Amino acid sequence: MKGFYSRKLHSLLGVIPLGFFILEHMLTNFSAVEGGSQGFKDSVALLNSLPLVLVLEIFGIWLPILYHGVYGLYIAFQAKPNNSHFRNERNFRYLMQRVTGVIVFAFIIWHLYETRLQVALGNVTHEELGGVMHGIVMNPIFFTLYVISVVAASFHFANGLWSFLVSWGITVGPRAQRVSSHICLSLFVIVSVMFVWSLFAFRSIEFQTDGVAILQTVKTLI
Amino acid sequence: MADTATISKKVKFIITRQNDPESASYTEEFELDYRPGMNVISALMEIQRNPVNLKGEHIAPVCWESNCLEEVCGACSMVINGKPRQACAALIDNLEQPVRIEPMRTFPIVRDLVIDRSRMFNSLKRVKAWIPIDGTYDLGPGPRMAEKKRQWAYELSKCMTCGVCLEACPNVNDKTNFIGPAPISQVRLFNAHPTGEMNAEERLDALMEDGGIEGCGNSQNCVRACPKGIPLTTSIAEMNKATTKHMFKRWLGV
Numbered sequence A: 001m002k003g004f005y006s007r008k009l010h011s012l013l014g015v016i017p018l019g020f021f022i023l024e025h026m027l028t029n030f031s032a033v034e035g036g037s038q039g040f041k042d043s044v045a046l047l048n049s050l051p052l053v054l055v056l057e058i059f060g061i062w063l064p065i066l067y068h069g070v071y072g073l074y075i076a077f078q079a080k081p082n083n084s085h086f087r088n089e090r091n092f093r094y095l096m097q098r099v100t101g102v103i104v105f106a107f108i109i110w111h112l113y114e115t116r117l118q119v120a121l122g123n124v125t126h127e128e129l130g131g132v133m134h135g136i137v138m139n140p141i142f143f144t145l146y147v148i149s150v151v152a153a154s155f156h157f158a159n160g161l162w163s164f165l166v167s168w169g170i171t172v173g174p175r176a177q178r179v180s181s182h183i184c185l186s187l188f189v190i191v192s193v194m195f196v197w198s199l200f201a202f203r204s205i206e207f208q209t210d211g212v213a214i215l216q217t218v219k220t221l222i
Numbered sequence B: 001m002a003d004t005a006t007i008s009k010k011v012k013f014i015i016t017r018q019n020d021p022e023s024a025s026y027t028e029e030f031e032l033d034y035r036p037g038m039n040v041i042s043a044l045m046e047i048q049r050n051p052v053n054l055k056g057e058h059i060a061p062v063c064w065e066s067n068c069l070e071e072v073c074g075a076c077s078m079v080i081n082g083k084p085r086q087a088c089a090a091l092i093d094n095l096e097q098p099v100r101i102e103p104m105r106t107f108p109i110v111r112d113l114v115i116d117r118s119r120m121f122n123s124l125k126r127v128k129a130w131i132p133i134d135g136t137y138d139l140g141p142g143p144r145m146a147e148k149k150r151q152w153a154y155e156l157s158k159c160m161t162c163g164v165c166l167e168a169c170p171n172v173n174d175k176t177n178f179i180g181p182a183p184i185s186q187v188r189l190f191n192a193h194p195t196g197e198m199n200a201e202e203r204l205d206a207l208m209e210d211g212g213i214e215g216c217g218n219s220q221n222c223v224r225a226c227p228k229g230i231p232l233t234t235s236i237a238e239m240n241k242a243t244t245k246h247m248f249k250r251w252l253g254v
Helices: A003-015 A018-048 A053-076 A089-114 A116-121 A126-137 A141-168 A175-204 A203-212 A211-220 B002-006 B040-049 B118-127 B147-157 B164-168 B181-192 B196-207 B221-225 B231-251
Strands: B008-017 B027-034 B077-080 B084-088 B099-102 B109-110
Touching: A003 A018, A003 A053, A003 A141, A018 A053, A018 A141, A018 A175, A018 A203, A018 B002, A053 A089, A053 B077, A089 A116, A089 A141, A126 A141, A126 A175, A126 A203, A141 A175, A141 B231, A175 B231, B002 B196, B008 B040, B027 B040, B040 B084, B077 B118, B077 B164, B084 B164, B084 B221, B118 B147, B147 B181, B164 B221, B181 B196, B181 B231, B196 B231, B221 B231
Parallel strands: B008 B099
Antiparallel strands: B008 B027, B077 B084, B077 B099
8 A cells, every 4th residue: 555545544543433432431431430330330331232342343443553553653663853953842742642652552452451351361351340440550550551651642642633634634724733733732631631530530449349359360460 | 443352252163074975974173263244154165265173283175065145045054053954044143152063964965064955856856846838839828826826825936945844854864755845835836826737636646656745744843944934834734635635536536
Protein backbone atom coordinates (compact mmCIF):
# COMPACT_ATOMS: atom_id res chain seq x y z
CA MET A 1 0.00 0.00 0.00
CA LYS A 2 1.26 3.46 -0.87
CA GLY A 3 2.37 5.68 2.00
CA PHE A 4 -0.48 8.10 1.48
CA TYR A 5 -3.17 5.48 2.00
CA SER A 6 -1.46 3.65 4.85
CA ARG A 7 -0.99 6.95 6.68
CA LYS A 8 -4.58 7.99 6.01
CA LEU A 9 -5.81 4.63 7.32
CA HIS A 10 -3.64 5.05 10.40
CA SER A 11 -5.19 8.46 11.02
CA LEU A 12 -8.74 7.25 10.42
CA LEU A 13 -8.46 4.15 12.65
CA GLY A 14 -7.14 6.33 15.47
CA VAL A 15 -10.50 8.10 15.61
CA ILE A 16 -12.86 5.49 14.17
CA PRO A 17 -13.03 3.04 15.93
CA LEU A 18 -10.21 3.58 18.46
CA GLY A 19 -11.33 7.05 19.55
CA PHE A 20 -14.79 5.72 20.23
CA PHE A 21 -13.35 2.72 22.02
CA ILE A 22 -11.30 4.83 24.43
CA LEU A 23 -14.41 6.91 25.26
CA GLU A 24 -16.42 3.73 25.79
CA HIS A 25 -13.65 2.35 28.02
CA MET A 26 -13.60 5.61 29.98
CA LEU A 27 -17.36 5.41 30.60
CA THR A 28 -17.23 1.74 31.59
CA ASN A 29 -14.44 2.45 34.07
CA PHE A 30 -16.30 5.44 35.39
CA SER A 31 -19.14 3.19 36.43
CA ALA A 32 -16.72 2.03 39.14
CA VAL A 33 -16.76 5.60 40.45
CA GLU A 34 -20.52 5.98 40.12
CA GLY A 35 -21.78 2.55 41.06
CA GLY A 36 -18.84 0.95 42.83
CA SER A 37 -18.11 -2.74 42.41
CA GLN A 38 -21.65 -3.62 41.38
CA GLY A 39 -21.86 -0.70 38.93
CA PHE A 40 -18.67 -1.82 37.24
CA LYS A 41 -19.90 -5.42 37.05
CA ASP A 42 -23.14 -4.24 35.45
CA SER A 43 -21.25 -2.19 32.84
CA VAL A 44 -19.00 -5.12 31.98
CA ALA A 45 -22.06 -7.37 31.73
CA LEU A 46 -23.78 -4.81 29.48
CA LEU A 47 -20.80 -4.77 27.11
CA ASN A 48 -20.61 -8.52 27.02
CA SER A 49 -24.29 -8.76 26.24
CA LEU A 50 -23.70 -6.98 22.92
CA PRO A 51 -24.42 -9.19 19.92
CA LEU A 52 -21.37 -10.56 18.12
CA VAL A 53 -19.18 -9.23 20.89
CA LEU A 54 -16.10 -11.17 19.75
CA VAL A 55 -16.46 -9.88 16.19
CA LEU A 56 -16.81 -6.34 17.54
CA GLU A 57 -13.69 -6.85 19.63
CA ILE A 58 -11.65 -8.24 16.75
CA PHE A 59 -12.64 -5.71 14.08
CA GLY A 60 -13.45 -2.76 16.31
CA ILE A 61 -10.55 -2.97 18.73
CA TRP A 62 -7.80 -5.56 18.23
CA LEU A 63 -7.04 -5.30 14.52
CA PRO A 64 -7.30 -1.48 14.47
CA ILE A 65 -5.01 -1.28 17.54
CA LEU A 66 -2.54 -3.67 15.96
CA TYR A 67 -2.37 -1.67 12.73
CA HIS A 68 -2.42 1.74 14.41
CA GLY A 69 0.21 0.62 16.93
CA VAL A 70 2.67 -1.03 14.56
CA TYR A 71 2.40 1.66 11.89
CA GLY A 72 2.52 4.28 14.63
CA LEU A 73 5.83 2.90 15.92
CA TYR A 74 7.17 3.16 12.38
CA ILE A 75 6.10 6.83 12.26
CA ALA A 76 7.45 7.53 15.75
CA PHE A 77 10.90 6.20 14.99
CA GLN A 78 11.12 8.12 11.72
CA ALA A 79 10.98 11.39 13.61
CA LYS A 80 14.07 13.43 14.39
CA PRO A 81 12.81 15.75 17.15
CA ASN A 82 14.36 19.21 17.34
CA ASN A 83 12.56 20.57 20.37
CA SER A 84 15.67 22.14 21.87
CA HIS A 85 15.86 24.57 18.93
CA PHE A 86 12.16 24.96 18.26
CA ARG A 87 10.49 25.50 21.59
CA ASN A 88 6.94 25.97 20.53
CA GLU A 89 3.84 24.30 21.83
CA ARG A 90 2.91 22.49 18.58
CA ASN A 91 6.40 21.03 18.27
CA PHE A 92 6.19 19.86 21.90
CA ARG A 93 2.88 18.16 21.13
CA TYR A 94 4.48 16.58 18.04
CA LEU A 95 7.10 15.00 20.31
CA MET A 96 4.59 14.04 23.01
CA GLN A 97 2.31 12.39 20.45
CA ARG A 98 5.16 10.04 19.57
CA VAL A 99 6.36 9.50 23.15
CA THR A 100 2.84 8.78 24.46
CA GLY A 101 2.20 6.50 21.49
CA VAL A 102 5.15 4.30 22.45
CA ILE A 103 4.14 4.33 26.14
CA VAL A 104 0.55 3.39 25.30
CA PHE A 105 1.68 0.62 22.92
CA ALA A 106 3.65 -1.04 25.72
CA PHE A 107 0.86 -0.40 28.23
CA ILE A 108 -1.79 -2.00 26.03
CA ILE A 109 0.23 -5.21 25.72
CA TRP A 110 0.65 -5.36 29.51
CA HIS A 111 -2.96 -4.41 30.25
CA LEU A 112 -4.36 -6.89 27.72
CA TYR A 113 -2.21 -9.63 29.23
CA GLU A 114 -3.49 -8.91 32.73
CA THR A 115 -7.16 -8.61 31.87
CA ARG A 116 -8.52 -9.79 28.52
CA LEU A 117 -5.99 -12.60 28.03
CA GLN A 118 -6.65 -13.96 31.53
CA VAL A 119 -10.38 -13.98 30.75
CA ALA A 120 -9.68 -15.78 27.48
CA LEU A 121 -7.51 -18.34 29.27
CA GLY A 122 -10.26 -18.90 31.82
CA ASN A 123 -8.18 -17.74 34.80
CA VAL A 124 -10.66 -15.02 35.67
CA THR A 125 -14.26 -14.30 34.76
CA HIS A 126 -15.72 -10.98 33.63
CA GLU A 127 -17.31 -10.55 37.07
CA GLU A 128 -13.91 -10.84 38.73
CA LEU A 129 -12.21 -8.12 36.60
CA GLY A 130 -12.98 -5.45 39.22
CA GLY A 131 -11.08 -7.54 41.73
CA VAL A 132 -8.20 -8.00 39.31
CA MET A 133 -7.97 -4.24 38.85
CA HIS A 134 -8.10 -3.76 42.61
CA GLY A 135 -5.17 -6.12 42.98
CA ILE A 136 -3.15 -4.19 40.40
CA VAL A 137 -3.84 -0.65 41.58
CA MET A 138 -3.12 -1.46 45.23
CA ASN A 139 0.50 -1.98 44.22
CA PRO A 140 2.00 1.55 44.34
CA ILE A 141 4.38 0.95 41.42
CA PHE A 142 1.70 -0.52 39.16
CA PHE A 143 -0.69 2.21 40.23
CA THR A 144 1.83 4.88 39.19
CA LEU A 145 2.44 3.12 35.87
CA TYR A 146 -1.30 2.93 35.27
CA VAL A 147 -1.78 6.62 36.03
CA ILE A 148 1.05 7.58 33.65
CA SER A 149 -0.32 5.26 30.98
CA VAL A 150 -3.93 6.43 31.10
CA VAL A 151 -2.85 10.07 31.02
CA ALA A 152 -0.59 9.23 28.05
CA ALA A 153 -3.45 7.42 26.31
CA SER A 154 -5.78 10.38 26.92
CA PHE A 155 -3.24 12.79 25.49
CA HIS A 156 -2.54 10.60 22.49
CA PHE A 157 -6.26 10.37 21.79
CA ALA A 158 -7.04 14.07 22.21
CA ASN A 159 -3.99 15.39 20.37
CA GLY A 160 -4.44 12.72 17.72
CA LEU A 161 -7.95 14.00 17.18
CA TRP A 162 -6.49 17.48 16.67
CA SER A 163 -4.03 16.28 14.04
CA PHE A 164 -6.72 14.09 12.45
CA LEU A 165 -8.71 17.28 11.83
CA VAL A 166 -5.65 18.83 10.15
CA SER A 167 -4.67 15.73 8.18
CA TRP A 168 -8.12 15.33 6.70
CA GLY A 169 -8.32 19.00 5.81
CA ILE A 170 -11.15 19.83 8.22
CA THR A 171 -9.34 22.51 10.23
CA VAL A 172 -7.35 24.47 7.65
CA GLY A 173 -6.60 28.00 8.85
CA PRO A 174 -4.66 29.05 11.96
CA ARG A 175 -7.81 30.15 13.82
CA ALA A 176 -9.59 26.84 13.20
CA GLN A 177 -6.49 24.96 14.37
CA ARG A 178 -6.24 27.15 17.46
CA VAL A 179 -9.89 26.63 18.40
CA SER A 180 -9.64 22.87 17.80
CA SER A 181 -6.49 22.85 19.98
CA HIS A 182 -8.48 24.33 22.86
CA ILE A 183 -11.28 21.83 22.37
CA CYS A 184 -8.96 18.83 22.06
CA LEU A 185 -6.80 19.81 25.03
CA SER A 186 -9.95 20.28 27.14
CA LEU A 187 -10.94 16.80 26.04
CA PHE A 188 -7.52 15.56 27.16
CA VAL A 189 -8.10 17.00 30.64
CA ILE A 190 -11.62 15.55 30.92
CA VAL A 191 -10.68 12.08 29.67
CA SER A 192 -7.56 11.79 31.82
CA VAL A 193 -9.37 13.01 34.95
CA MET A 194 -12.12 10.44 34.42
CA PHE A 195 -9.63 7.60 33.87
CA VAL A 196 -7.51 8.52 36.89
CA TRP A 197 -10.61 8.95 39.03
CA SER A 198 -11.67 5.43 38.03
CA LEU A 199 -8.24 4.10 39.00
CA PHE A 200 -8.72 5.61 42.44
CA ALA A 201 -12.18 4.03 42.60
CA PHE A 202 -10.67 0.60 41.95
CA ARG A 203 -8.57 1.06 45.08
CA SER A 204 -11.77 0.95 47.17
CA ILE A 205 -12.01 -1.97 49.56
CA GLU A 206 -15.33 -3.13 48.09
CA PHE A 207 -13.52 -4.43 44.99
CA GLN A 208 -11.54 -6.76 47.22
CA THR A 209 -14.68 -8.70 48.20
CA ASP A 210 -14.36 -10.50 44.89
CA GLY A 211 -12.13 -12.93 46.71
CA VAL A 212 -8.62 -13.15 47.97
CA ALA A 213 -8.02 -16.14 45.70
CA ILE A 214 -8.19 -14.01 42.55
CA LEU A 215 -5.85 -11.53 44.12
CA GLN A 216 -3.38 -14.33 44.61
CA THR A 217 -3.72 -15.44 40.99
CA VAL A 218 -3.15 -11.88 39.83
CA LYS A 219 -0.12 -11.50 42.04
CA THR A 220 1.47 -14.60 40.62
CA LEU A 221 0.68 -13.43 37.10
CA ILE A 222 2.22 -9.98 37.42
CA MET B 1 34.26 59.68 16.81
CA ALA B 2 32.15 56.65 16.10
CA ASP B 3 35.36 54.79 15.29
CA THR B 4 36.93 55.46 18.66
CA ALA B 5 33.75 54.34 20.38
CA THR B 6 33.60 51.01 18.61
CA ILE B 7 37.24 50.21 18.00
CA SER B 8 37.66 47.98 21.02
CA LYS B 9 34.42 46.06 20.44
CA LYS B 10 34.93 42.56 19.07
CA VAL B 11 32.53 39.96 17.73
CA LYS B 12 33.29 36.27 18.17
CA PHE B 13 32.17 33.62 15.69
CA ILE B 14 32.20 29.84 16.00
CA ILE B 15 31.85 28.36 12.53
CA THR B 16 31.27 24.69 11.75
CA ARG B 17 33.45 23.77 8.79
CA GLN B 18 33.94 20.79 6.56
CA ASN B 19 36.52 20.44 3.79
CA ASP B 20 34.52 18.24 1.43
CA PRO B 21 31.27 16.22 1.42
CA GLU B 22 32.91 13.13 2.93
CA SER B 23 35.26 14.55 5.56
CA ALA B 24 34.39 15.14 9.19
CA SER B 25 33.24 18.54 10.35
CA TYR B 26 35.15 20.73 12.80
CA THR B 27 34.62 24.12 14.39
CA GLU B 28 36.83 27.13 14.00
CA GLU B 29 36.69 30.36 15.98
CA PHE B 30 37.11 33.85 14.62
CA GLU B 31 37.15 37.28 16.18
CA LEU B 32 36.34 40.36 14.13
CA ASP B 33 36.16 44.06 14.85
CA TYR B 34 32.60 45.20 15.36
CA ARG B 35 31.22 47.51 12.70
CA PRO B 36 27.78 49.14 13.00
CA GLY B 37 25.15 47.40 10.91
CA MET B 38 27.27 44.30 10.24
CA ASN B 39 25.52 41.05 9.46
CA VAL B 40 26.63 37.43 9.12
CA ILE B 41 27.41 37.79 5.40
CA SER B 42 29.57 40.90 5.90
CA ALA B 43 31.37 39.04 8.68
CA LEU B 44 32.02 36.09 6.36
CA MET B 45 33.31 38.56 3.73
CA GLU B 46 35.66 39.98 6.34
CA ILE B 47 36.98 36.48 7.09
CA GLN B 48 37.43 35.92 3.35
CA ARG B 49 39.53 39.09 3.06
CA ASN B 50 41.66 38.18 6.05
CA PRO B 51 41.44 34.42 6.67
CA VAL B 52 43.00 34.24 10.11
CA ASN B 53 41.38 32.31 12.95
CA LEU B 54 41.33 33.16 16.64
CA LYS B 55 44.65 31.35 17.19
CA GLY B 56 46.24 33.61 14.59
CA GLU B 57 46.69 30.84 12.02
CA HIS B 58 46.27 31.51 8.32
CA ILE B 59 43.54 29.17 7.12
CA ALA B 60 41.55 28.53 3.95
CA PRO B 61 38.70 31.10 3.91
CA VAL B 62 35.25 29.93 4.93
CA CYS B 63 33.02 29.06 1.94
CA TRP B 64 29.40 30.11 1.79
CA GLU B 65 26.77 30.98 -0.80
CA SER B 66 24.89 34.25 -1.19
CA ASN B 67 23.45 36.35 -3.97
CA CYS B 68 20.86 39.04 -3.47
CA LEU B 69 21.73 40.16 0.08
CA GLU B 70 18.13 41.27 0.60
CA GLU B 71 16.38 38.03 1.63
CA VAL B 72 14.73 37.21 -1.69
CA CYS B 73 17.04 34.67 -3.35
CA GLY B 74 17.25 31.98 -0.66
CA ALA B 75 20.92 31.14 -1.27
CA CYS B 76 22.47 32.09 2.09
CA SER B 77 20.42 29.76 4.31
CA MET B 78 22.41 28.55 7.29
CA VAL B 79 21.90 27.67 10.93
CA ILE B 80 22.71 30.72 13.04
CA ASN B 81 22.61 30.27 16.82
CA GLY B 82 20.57 27.10 16.35
CA LYS B 83 17.98 28.62 14.01
CA PRO B 84 17.94 28.05 10.26
CA ARG B 85 17.63 31.44 8.54
CA GLN B 86 19.02 33.75 5.89
CA ALA B 87 22.51 34.96 6.81
CA CYS B 88 22.05 38.27 4.95
CA ALA B 89 19.16 39.23 7.23
CA ALA B 90 20.94 38.12 10.42
CA LEU B 91 22.17 41.36 11.95
CA ILE B 92 24.97 40.95 14.48
CA ASP B 93 23.29 43.53 16.75
CA ASN B 94 20.35 41.16 17.17
CA LEU B 95 22.40 38.01 17.79
CA GLU B 96 23.68 36.52 20.99
CA GLN B 97 27.44 36.13 21.16
CA PRO B 98 29.47 34.14 20.33
CA VAL B 99 27.64 33.75 17.03
CA ARG B 100 27.47 30.07 16.10
CA ILE B 101 27.20 29.40 12.38
CA GLU B 102 26.54 25.93 11.00
CA PRO B 103 25.46 24.56 7.63
CA MET B 104 21.89 23.21 7.24
CA ARG B 105 22.69 19.53 7.71
CA THR B 106 19.37 18.35 6.30
CA PHE B 107 21.04 18.91 2.91
CA PRO B 108 24.25 17.36 1.63
CA ILE B 109 27.19 19.58 2.57
CA VAL B 110 29.45 20.62 -0.29
CA ARG B 111 32.00 22.55 1.73
CA ASP B 112 31.86 24.59 4.97
CA LEU B 113 28.51 26.40 4.83
CA VAL B 114 27.75 25.54 1.20
CA ILE B 115 24.95 23.02 0.86
CA ASP B 116 23.38 21.27 -2.08
CA ARG B 117 19.68 22.18 -2.28
CA SER B 118 19.02 20.09 -5.42
CA ARG B 119 16.35 18.05 -3.65
CA MET B 120 14.17 21.14 -3.38
CA PHE B 121 14.30 21.77 -7.12
CA ASN B 122 13.73 18.07 -7.81
CA SER B 123 10.63 18.26 -5.59
CA LEU B 124 9.35 21.23 -7.60
CA LYS B 125 9.78 19.17 -10.77
CA ARG B 126 8.07 16.24 -9.12
CA VAL B 127 4.95 18.20 -8.17
CA LYS B 128 4.98 20.02 -11.54
CA ALA B 129 5.26 23.46 -9.97
CA TRP B 130 4.75 25.38 -13.20
CA ILE B 131 1.93 26.35 -15.55
CA PRO B 132 2.02 24.68 -18.98
CA ILE B 133 1.11 27.31 -21.56
CA ASP B 134 3.16 26.18 -24.55
CA GLY B 135 1.23 25.15 -27.66
CA THR B 136 1.62 25.06 -31.41
CA TYR B 137 -0.60 28.11 -31.75
CA ASP B 138 -1.51 31.17 -29.72
CA LEU B 139 -3.76 29.94 -26.91
CA GLY B 140 -4.98 33.46 -26.20
CA PRO B 141 -5.24 35.07 -22.77
CA GLY B 142 -6.05 32.78 -19.84
CA PRO B 143 -8.93 33.25 -17.41
CA ARG B 144 -8.66 36.11 -14.94
CA MET B 145 -7.83 35.61 -11.28
CA ALA B 146 -10.03 37.14 -8.61
CA GLU B 147 -8.23 39.92 -6.74
CA LYS B 148 -8.93 38.38 -3.35
CA LYS B 149 -7.36 35.12 -4.42
CA ARG B 150 -4.41 36.92 -6.00
CA GLN B 151 -3.64 38.52 -2.67
CA TRP B 152 -3.11 35.27 -0.77
CA ALA B 153 -1.57 33.51 -3.76
CA TYR B 154 1.01 36.30 -3.93
CA GLU B 155 2.12 35.42 -0.40
CA LEU B 156 2.75 31.82 -1.48
CA SER B 157 4.70 33.01 -4.52
CA LYS B 158 7.27 34.59 -2.19
CA CYS B 159 8.82 31.14 -1.61
CA MET B 160 12.52 31.30 -2.57
CA THR B 161 13.26 27.55 -2.08
CA CYS B 162 15.72 28.52 0.64
CA GLY B 163 15.23 25.22 2.47
CA VAL B 164 14.74 26.72 5.94
CA CYS B 165 11.37 24.99 6.38
CA LEU B 166 12.93 21.61 5.54
CA GLU B 167 15.70 22.19 8.05
CA ALA B 168 13.11 23.12 10.72
CA CYS B 169 10.93 20.08 10.00
CA PRO B 170 11.53 17.06 12.26
CA ASN B 171 10.09 14.77 9.60
CA VAL B 172 12.53 15.78 6.87
CA ASN B 173 15.54 13.61 7.65
CA ASP B 174 17.58 10.70 6.37
CA LYS B 175 15.02 8.18 7.69
CA THR B 176 12.17 9.49 5.53
CA ASN B 177 11.68 10.62 1.95
CA PHE B 178 9.28 13.44 2.87
CA ILE B 179 9.54 16.27 0.33
CA GLY B 180 8.96 18.92 3.00
CA PRO B 181 6.61 21.90 3.36
CA ALA B 182 7.84 24.19 0.53
CA PRO B 183 6.78 22.08 -2.50
CA ILE B 184 3.38 21.32 -0.90
CA SER B 185 2.70 25.04 -0.63
CA GLN B 186 3.75 25.45 -4.27
CA VAL B 187 1.11 22.92 -5.34
CA ARG B 188 -1.46 25.11 -3.60
CA LEU B 189 -0.09 28.16 -5.42
CA PHE B 190 -0.16 26.61 -8.90
CA ASN B 191 -3.51 24.92 -8.31
CA ALA B 192 -4.96 28.30 -7.32
CA HIS B 193 -3.92 29.85 -10.62
CA PRO B 194 -6.83 29.89 -13.13
CA THR B 195 -4.66 28.34 -15.87
CA GLY B 196 -2.60 26.18 -13.54
CA GLU B 197 -5.84 24.77 -12.12
CA MET B 198 -6.36 22.92 -15.43
CA ASN B 199 -3.57 20.53 -14.36
CA ALA B 200 -4.51 20.49 -10.68
CA GLU B 201 -5.05 16.73 -10.50
CA GLU B 202 -1.56 15.93 -11.78
CA ARG B 203 -0.06 17.92 -8.93
CA LEU B 204 -2.37 16.30 -6.35
CA ASP B 205 -1.40 12.87 -7.70
CA ALA B 206 2.25 13.80 -7.19
CA LEU B 207 1.53 14.82 -3.57
CA MET B 208 -0.07 11.42 -2.97
CA GLU B 209 3.04 9.52 -4.07
CA ASP B 210 5.43 8.11 -1.46
CA GLY B 211 7.23 10.86 0.42
CA GLY B 212 4.43 13.26 -0.42
CA ILE B 213 2.01 15.11 1.82
CA GLU B 214 1.49 12.16 4.20
CA GLY B 215 4.96 12.83 5.64
CA CYS B 216 3.72 15.88 7.57
CA GLY B 217 3.63 15.33 11.34
CA ASN B 218 2.07 18.68 12.31
CA SER B 219 4.96 19.99 14.37
CA GLN B 220 4.33 23.30 12.59
CA ASN B 221 7.93 24.47 12.90
CA CYS B 222 7.94 25.33 9.20
CA VAL B 223 5.47 28.19 9.45
CA ARG B 224 7.43 29.68 12.34
CA ALA B 225 10.80 29.32 10.60
CA CYS B 226 9.82 30.59 7.13
CA PRO B 227 11.73 33.85 6.52
CA LYS B 228 9.03 35.01 4.11
CA GLY B 229 6.15 34.43 6.51
CA ILE B 230 4.41 32.03 4.11
CA PRO B 231 1.37 30.35 5.75
CA LEU B 232 2.88 26.89 5.14
CA THR B 233 0.67 24.99 7.59
CA THR B 234 -2.45 26.50 6.04
CA SER B 235 -1.15 25.37 2.65
CA ILE B 236 -0.49 21.86 3.96
CA ALA B 237 -3.96 21.60 5.54
CA GLU B 238 -5.55 22.97 2.36
CA MET B 239 -3.68 20.34 0.33
CA ASN B 240 -4.71 17.69 2.87
CA LYS B 241 -8.27 18.65 2.10
CA ALA B 242 -7.65 18.66 -1.68
CA THR B 243 -5.87 15.27 -1.70
CA THR B 244 -8.55 13.72 0.53
CA LYS B 245 -11.27 14.93 -1.85
CA HIS B 246 -9.21 13.74 -4.80
CA MET B 247 -8.80 10.30 -3.18
CA PHE B 248 -12.57 9.86 -2.80
CA LYS B 249 -13.19 11.20 -6.30
CA ARG B 250 -10.78 8.64 -7.74
CA TRP B 251 -12.44 5.81 -5.80
CA LEU B 252 -16.04 6.76 -6.43
CA GLY B 253 -15.70 8.36 -9.86
CA VAL B 254 -14.76 5.22 -11.74
